[in-house]
Amino acid sequence: MLKSLSPWGVITIIVICVLLWGPDWIRSTISSSKWELPGGFKFDGSQASVSFQKELGEAERIVQRANRELEEAYSAAHTFASQLRTHYDIPSLASLAAVKVASLIGNRCPPDFRLTIYIPDLVFSDRLYQFTQYYDREGRPISNGVVGRTFSIRYGIIGRVWRSGVAEIEGELISKSEAVQMSESPTDAEMERFIARRWGLTLSEAIHVKSYNSYGAIRLERADKQIGLLYFDSKLKNAFCEPxxxxxxxxxxxxxxxxxxLLTKLVEMTNELAPLSGRIQIIRNSGTGIL
Known part of the structure; x- marks a missing residue:
């Protein structure tokens, strides 16, 4: 077959093969050069490179502008959230909720018990917004700087409960059935990697959460509306009830x-936020297939 091709046809095939499978330095040289073969075949790699760099630079500028606008949006969202907390007396109601949950747990409620409330994020449709401080079993705020944090709805226990609507209370971060998937005496690094895979966390996040053995998360709903999520935890194993x-x-x-x-006020607040339902969606599934 090759005998029937002109020499330039053979050369063209060789060049294509080099571009696909040749050494990096040869591919780089050819792809960034400009050349023409007899028969009218032309290739201008330099133009493609310049065009790509131009488009990439423009995309980078667009992203930078978007990031600045998102920072401004979140700044406004934090201010608005603060006004909502004050107007609906959310800190007092969250404090009462912490006391109530602790009383239902009973005498075994641990000293390091803490509880917080999340609501749907005010900017993005696929994130949760930490709406309150953490409160201890006596209803006292025990944290600073956590209000306004946002988490993906795919993040850890709060994301799983938010997506599924199924409440979860557990007394071991790694259950006995899960522990058999690790070695008999797992190292800290092995445990952190397992937690990261198990809960969809980064390694740094896994390092932080691994000390919280007991946790509970309940999605707050009213009339088929998802209005928030209550979360509480402790570092002790089986802190809230017997297995x-x-x-x-x-x-x-x-x-x-x-x-x-608390639920009544969150419903009222959700109704107030309803006209602002055009939250940003990062990924919108357009197909019917599931990977």
Whole structure:
């Protein structure tokens, strides 16, 4: 077959092969050069490179502008969230919720118990916004600088409960059934990698959360509206109830929350936010297939 080709045809095939599979320095030289073969075949790699660099530079400038505008949007969102907290008396209601949940846990409620509230993010549609400080079992605020943090709805336990709507209370970050997937005496690094995979965290996030063995998360709903998420945790194992009684405690806390004024105020706040429902969507699925 090659005999039937002109020499320039053979050369063209060789050049294409080099571009696809040749050494990096040869591919780089050819792809950035300009040349023409008899028969009218032309290639101008330099123009392609210049065009790509131009488009890349423009994209970078667009992203920089978008980042500045997002910073301004979040600055306004933090101010608005502060006004909402004050108007609806959310700190007092969250404090009461912490006291109530701690009382339902009973005498075994640990000293390091802490509780916070998340709401749908005010800027992005796929994030949760930490709306309150952490409160201890006596309803006292015990943290600074956490209000206004945002997390993906794919982040850890809060993301899983938010997406599924299924409340979860657990007493071990790594259960016995999961522990068998690691070595008998796992190193800290092995545990951190396992937690990162298990909960969809980065390694630095896994290092932070690995000390919190007990946790609970309940999505707050009213009339089919997702209005928030209540989260609490402790560093002690099985801090909230005996193993095997998680579902009973989940139901008890969920029933109590439905009777608390916190949910009523969050519903009112959600209704106020409804006209502002055009939150930014980073990824919108356009196909019907699932990877």
């Amino acid at each position: 095997g009684h998680w579902k009973e405690l989940e139901q008890t806390i969920s029933n109590a929350l439905n009777e608390m004024p």
